[in-house]
Amino acid sequence: MASRTLRIGLIPGDGIGREVIPAGRRILEALPTSLGLKFSFVDLDAGWDTFKRTGTALPDQTVETLKKECDGALFGAVSSPITATKGYSSPIVALRKKLDLYANVRPVKSVAPTPCFPDPIDLVIVRENTEDLYVKEEKTYDGPNGKVAEAIKRITESASSRIATIAGEIALRRQRVRETTGETARKSMVTVTHKSNVMSQSDGLFRTTARKALEQAKFKDAGVIIDDQIVDSMAYKLFREPSFYDVIVAPNLYGDILSDAAAALVGSLGLVPSANVGDGFAIGEPCHGSAPDIEGKGIANPIATLRSVALMLEFMNQEEAAAKIYQAVDANLAEGKLLTPDMGGKAKTDEVVNDIIKRL
Numbered sequence: 001m002a003s004r005t006l007r008i009g010l011i012p013g014d015g016i017g018r019e020v021i022p023a024g025r026r027i028l029e030a031l032p033t034s035l036g037l038k039f040s041f042v043d044l045d046a047g048w049d050t051f052k053r054t055g056t057a058l059p060d061q062t063v064e065t066l067k068k069e070c071d072g073a074l075f076g077a078v079s080s081p082i083t084a085t086k087g088y089s090s091p092i093v094a095l096r097k098k099l100d101l102y103a104n105v106r107p108v109k110s111v112a113p114t115p116c117f118p119d120p121i122d123l124v125i126v127r128e129n130t131e132d133l134y135v136k137e138e139k140t141y142d143g144p145n146g147k148v149a150e151a152i153k154r155i156t157e158s159a160s161s162r163i164a165t166i167a168g169e170i171a172l173r174r175q176r177v178r179e180t181t182g183e184t185a186r187k188s189m190v191t192v193t194h195k196s197n198v199m200s201q202s203d204g205l206f207r208t209t210a211r212k213a214l215e216q217a218k219f220k221d222a223g224v225i226i227d228d229q230i231v232d233s234m235a236y237k238l239f240r241e242p243s244f245y246d247v248i249v250a251p252n253l254y255g256d257i258l259s260d261a262a263a264a265l266v267g268s269l270g271l272v273p274s275a276n277v278g279d280g281f282a283i284g285e286p287c288h289g290s291a292p293d294i295e296g297k298g299i300a301n302p303i304a305t306l307r308s309v310a311l312m313l314e315f316m317n318q319e320e321a322a323a324k325i326y327q328a329v330d331a332n333l334a335e336g337k338l339l340t341p342d343m344g345g346k347a348k349t350d351e352v353v354n355d356i357i358k359r360l
C-alpha cells in the first residue's frame, strides 16, 4: 500500500501541555506501518509563555501554518493570567474562530464498573461552539432599581443544523465500530438537549432544526434513534443512568456545563479527550488545563492526550489507526498496573506511554 504522509501541527502551549503533546507525537510515530500512514510534524507556538515572549498568545504564523500545511493538529493546554491582562486572550478560543471549528466533541468513557455505575459509560457530547449565549453581546445599563445586565442568546438554523449533522455522523461511526467489535446490543441514539419549554424561540429553533437534520435519510436508514430532552432533566438522568446515553448534542452553554460535569463521571481529568472540529479539520485537545501543580514532575497522565490523538484521527477518516490507539489505552487501563498518580498509581508519564505503545 502506498503510504500517505499526514502533517500534524503540534501546539504544546504551557505547563503539562509540554509533557503530554510529545506523548501524542510518540504514539503517532509508533503506529504499525501496516496501516500505511506516515506523519510529519511542525511545532507551533501559542499560550501564556508565547504571550510573555512575543506580546501575542496566538502568533499569525501558527494560524497560517495550520491553514496551509496541516492535515490536523494537537493542542496541549495554556495557562491564563490570574488577573485580566491587556492584549491577552485565550488562543484556543481564537483558533476555534479563525479555523471555524464549530463543534467541540467530548467522549466520556468509564474505565471499569463501579458500585454506582455498574453498566459501562460510553457517551459523546457534541457541543455547538460558535453561538448561543457565548456570542458575548452583553450590555449593562441603569434601571429604575439599580443596574441591569443583558446578554444575547443567539441560535441560528444553519449552526444548529450543522452541529446536529456532525452528531449524526458520529453516531453512525460509533455504530460501525460497535458492529466490527461485535457489540451490537446497543442502538445508536442522538439526544438533542434544549430548554424549549421556557426558551421556546431560541431553544425551540435548536430543537426543531436539530431533529430535522437528524431525520436525513443517511441517519434514518441506519436506524439512528432521535431523542430530545430538556437540559435539567437530562443532567439528572446523566448522573443517575449515564449508560442510557450514546451521542448528546447541545447548544454552547448547556454543552459546556454538561461536558465538564460528565467528565467527573469517569474519574481523572487526565483521561478525558476532546476535539475541536470543523469541515475538514480537527484539533485534538485534552480536556485538562496546564496543571501547574504537577508541572515538570513527569507524572502527568498522558491518556487524555493519546485519546485526543485518536479522536483527531477519526475526523481525518483514519478510523483504523484511531481504533488501535483506543484499544491500546483501554488495555493499559484494564490491566491497571502502570498508572500515573492521579489514577492511584506510581508510574511516570513516559512509562505509561511506553506501555501503551507496546500494546499497539
Ligand code: ATP
Binding pocket: 016, 077, 078, 079, 080, 269, 270, 271, 288, 289, 290, 291, 292, 293, 294, 299, 300, 301, 302, 304, 340, 342
Ligand atoms: P488551568 O488554569 O491551566 O486550567 P488548573 O490549575 O485549573 O490549570 P487543571 O489542569 O485544570 O489545573 O487541573 C486540575 C487538577 O487536575 C490539578 O490538580 C491537576 O494536577 C489535575 N490534572 C489535570 N490534568 C492532569 C493530568 N493529565 N494528569 C494528572 N493530573 C491532572
Ligand code: MG
Binding pocket: 288, 289, 290
Ligand atoms: Mg482548569
